[in-house]
Amino acid sequence: MEVAQLVLNGVMAGTVLAVPAIGLTAIFAVLRFTNFALASHMTIGAFAGFVANTTFGLPIVPSLATAFLVSGFFGWMSDEFVLRRLRASGFVTTAIGSIALTIALENFVRFGFGNQMRGYDLPLRRDWVIQGLRVSPQQVENLAIAVVVVALLFAFLALTRTGKAMRAVADNPMLASIKGINSDTVARLVSFIAMGLAGLGGMLTGLDTTIDPLVGFRTILSVFAAAVVGGLGSIPGAVVGALVVGIGEELSLLFLTPAYRTAVGFLAILLVLTLRPRGILGQRAY
Amino acid sequence: MKRLSRRTVLKSAAAATAALAYPFQVQAQAEPLRVGILTPLTGAGGNDGPRMLKAMQAVFDEVNKSGAFGRKIEITVEDDQTNPEAAVRAARKLIEVNKVSVIMGTWASAVTAAVAPVCWESKTFIMTVSGADPITLLPHQGFLVRTQPNSRLQGTAHGEFVASLGAKRLGIIGIQAPFAIPTKEYLEAVMKAKGGAVVSHVIYEKDKSTYRSEIDQVMREKPDFLYLNGYAPDTVVVLRDLYRANINLGKFCQSYAVPQATLDTIPPEVSEGVMTGQPSADVEGSAYKSACDRLGLKEIDGYVAQATDWASLAVLTVAKAGAATGVALKDTVRKVSQGGGTKVYTAVEGLKALAAGKEINYEGASGPCDFNEIGDISGCRFRYMKVAKGKLEFLKLV
Numbered sequence: 001m002e003v004a005q006l007v008l009n010g011v012m013a014g015t016v017l018a019v020p021a022i023g024l025t026a027i028f029a030v031l032r033f034t035n036f037a038l039a040s041h042m043t044i045g046a047f048a049g050f051v052a053n054t055t056f057g058l059p060i061v062p063s064l065a066t067a068f069l070v071s072g073f074f075g076w077m078s079d080e081f082v083l084r085r086l087r088a089s090g091f092v093t094t095a096i097g098s099i100a101l102t103i104a105l106e107n108f109v110r111f112g113f114g115n116q117m118r119g120y121d122l123p124l125r126r127d128w129v130i131q132g133l134r135v136s137p138q139q140v141e142n143l144a145i146a147v148v149v150v151a152l153l154f155a156f157l158a159l160t161r162t163g164k165a166m167r168a169v170a171d172n173p174m175l176a177s178i179k180g181i182n183s184d185t186v187a188r189l190v191s192f193i194a195m196g197l198a199g200l201g202g203m204l205t206g207l208d209t210t211i212d213p214l215v216g217f218r219t220i221l222s223v224f225a226a227a228v229v230g231g232l233g234s235i236p237g238a239v240v241g242a243l244v245v246g247i248g249e250e251l252s253l254l255f256l257t258p259a260y261r262t263a264v265g266f267l268a269i270l271l272v273l274t275l276r277p278r279g280i281l282g283q284r285a286y
Numbered sequence: 287m288k289r290l291s292r293r294t295v296l297k298s299a300a301a302a303t304a305a306l307a308y309p310f311q312v313q314a315q316a317e318p319l320r321v322g323i324l325t326p327l328t329g330a331g332g333n334d335g336p337r338m339l340k341a342m343q344a345v346f347d348e349v350n351k352s353g354a355f356g357r358k359i360e361i362t363v364e365d366d367q368t369n370p371e372a373a374v375r376a377a378r379k380l381i382e383v384n385k386v387s388v389i390m391g392t393w394a395s396a397v398t399a400a401v402a403p404v405c406w407e408s409k410t411f412i413m414t415v416s417g418a419d420p421i422t423l424l425p426h427q428g429f430l431v432r433t434q435p436n437s438r439l440q441g442t443a444h445g446e447f448v449a450s451l452g453a454k455r456l457g458i459i460g461i462q463a464p465f466a467i468p469t470k471e472y473l474e475a476v477m478k479a480k481g482g483a484v485v486s487h488v489i490y491e492k493d494k495s496t497y498r499s500e501i502d503q504v505m506r507e508k509p510d511f512l513y514l515n516g517y518a519p520d521t522v523v524v525l526r527d528l529y530r531a532n533i534n535l536g537k538f539c540q541s542y543a544v545p546q547a548t549l550d551t552i553p554p555e556v557s558e559g560v561m562t563g564q565p566s567a568d569v570e571g572s573a574y575k576s577a578c579d580r581l582g583l584k585e586i587d588g589y590v591a592q593a594t595d596w597a598s599l600a601v602l603t604v605a606k607a608g609a610a611t612g613v614a615l616k617d618t619v620r621k622v623s624q625g626g627g628t629k630v631y632t633a634v635e636g637l638k639a640l641a642a643g644k645e646i647n648y649e650g651a652s653g654p655c656d657f658n659e660i661g662d663i664s665g666c667r668f669r670y671m672k673v674a675k676g677k678l679e680f681l682k683l684v
Binding site for chain 1: 327328329332333336462488489490491493494495496497498499500502503518519522523526529530531532547548550551552553555556
């Protein structure tokens with residue numbers, strides 16, 4: 001029973017982690033760099049959703065949509081004006097530039113909203129107990145939202161012309177360009193969607209806890225771990241990686257004290273990279 | 287009689303001017319007191335750091351305006367980010383670039399434990415609010431004092447309070463921090479003496495979005511009361527998860543984990559009945575009232591009071607020592623903070639007494655500020671509060 005509860009907790013945590021992890025891996029697939037600015041975009045999304053929810057009184061789903069749109073917009077703009085210019089200088093420069101960008105954006109949020117913690121206007125509900133297993137209605141909703149978003153994204157990539165163009169650029173940028181796909185447009189789109197997902201993930205995390213300007217920074221290491229374990233660049237891999245990290249961290253409590261939980265995520269990275277350097281599902285985008 | 291030449295008159299006038307100006311020159315040339323304020327403006331301590339900063343600045347402003355100090359006070363502020371690595375970098379900058387002789391304001395115990403060696407190695411004095419026992423046990427050679435009660439004073443007082451509420455089986459769930467184990471040991475000793483026990487103790491990691499599994503672990507031994515030993519971001523998550531899990535036991539937190547600003551972010555039913563404890567400012571003392579007036583506030587908390595005391599003690603110690611170095615602060619601080627001298631309650635009052643040639647004993651806003659040989663205060667009061675409908679209500683002062 002204890003193992004079942006831990007696995008359930010891990011699935012819940014992993015699913016929320018999967019949303020920003022998909023964003024991180026999508027950017028890597030198309031633009032070939034690790035965008036650590038994801039952390040501040042999670043924060044921007046969480047705060048955009050907070051304003052929609054508490055200032056404008058919107059319910060949760062429209063607030064989540066606001067979080068997606070606002071952080072997506074910031075993602076597009078930051079790529080257009082900052083990161084795009086750095087990409088010519090290579091992977092390392094762009095990744096380091098994204099760290100600088102994330103610190104700047106995080107402080108931008110801090111400047112506007114201050115440092116204190118804030119909470120969404122959301123009634124807190126007691127857990128459901130089913131067959132002796134506890135599960136929170138909020139987490140079930142988060143799970144449902146995350147599953148729907150991931151399904152929509154998969155449908156977008158598989159069924160639409162733009163989605164196919166994105167996959168083409170991810171698979172072979174040169175060939176895609178010969179076929180007449182505009183890689184700049186794809187880069188903008190991927191920045192928008194990926195950072196939108198980051199913002200959504202930031203708000204989903206905040207729904208369960210509280211938010212402050214560090215909400216993204218606190219989560220970025222687990223998100224990074226999930227993307228690497230699943231195979232950096234693979235979108236289904238990000239989902240698998242997030243579940244492995246989520247469940248792994250929980251199951252570690254059977255034999256480790258909770259103080260070492262994060263170490264499990266990084267042990268998973270070491271293990272996977274040693275045995276399978278491309279990650280569980282490899283680097284194929286889709 | 288020899289006639290005075292124009293040159294002689296000018297020479298004499300210049301000499302007289304120089305002689306008259308001499309004391310002022312000495313005063314103007316006196317080494318400035320360079321203060322490094324290293325406090326959390328961001329991170330888990332971001333709620334307390336900015337208020338402590340204002341309190342210190344207010345004291346220095348008052349001293350500057352009074353003109354009684356005779357030295358310039360140069361303040362450099364750095365954010366320790368409630369993060370030991372960032373704090374050490376900032377401390378090195380304060381010491382090596384800004385040449386400060388005292389660093390004040392570190393909050394988290396892990397941060398102070400990291401910064402303290404940098405300070406004593408460079409003979410820089412440090413004043414802190416961190417309470418974990420190991421901090422004053424470090425080989426700091428006297429370069430560290432703290433106005434916060436240590437884990438022994440806090441753990442023992444909290445244990446007695448919790449036991450007085452009828453707790454017999456205490457469960458502790460708290461963050462990985464230097465105070466985690468010492469606090470548990472003192473709580474255990476008190477509970478045992480009162481016929482109870484600590485039945486479970488779980489230390490968790492910071493920055494997690496849920497602590498459901500940790501709560502399951504602490505509840506396995508069926509405690510009848512919970513002691514939450516964390517900082518604000520994680521304690522909020524624990525409180526929410528406890529509510530969701532329908533666990534309605536009595537709960538006690540450190541006051542810094544659930545300040546009013548934090549309570550405002552969570553539904554009132556989640557925090558209902560939570561008890562908090564904090565080292566209390568000496569609310570009946572004259573220093574406390576002066577600190578409130580200086581900041582234009584009706585009341586101040588223990589951290590603001592302690593910050594007021596560091597700034598006042600630094601100024602008074604330098605005035606007494608006649609030197610603005612870390613070594614002078616280390617050697618002289620106890621000559622103004624305790625002993626049989628005239629009791630003074632503000633820095634300006636103390637400066638005037640020192641100028642009049644009196645010995646002084648500074649009685650602070652946070653308490654008497656009497657330090658033992660390792661830099662701990664000898665005792666203090668504790669103020670207990672209870673949360674009702676999302677608001678903190680005063681319970682008692684012990």
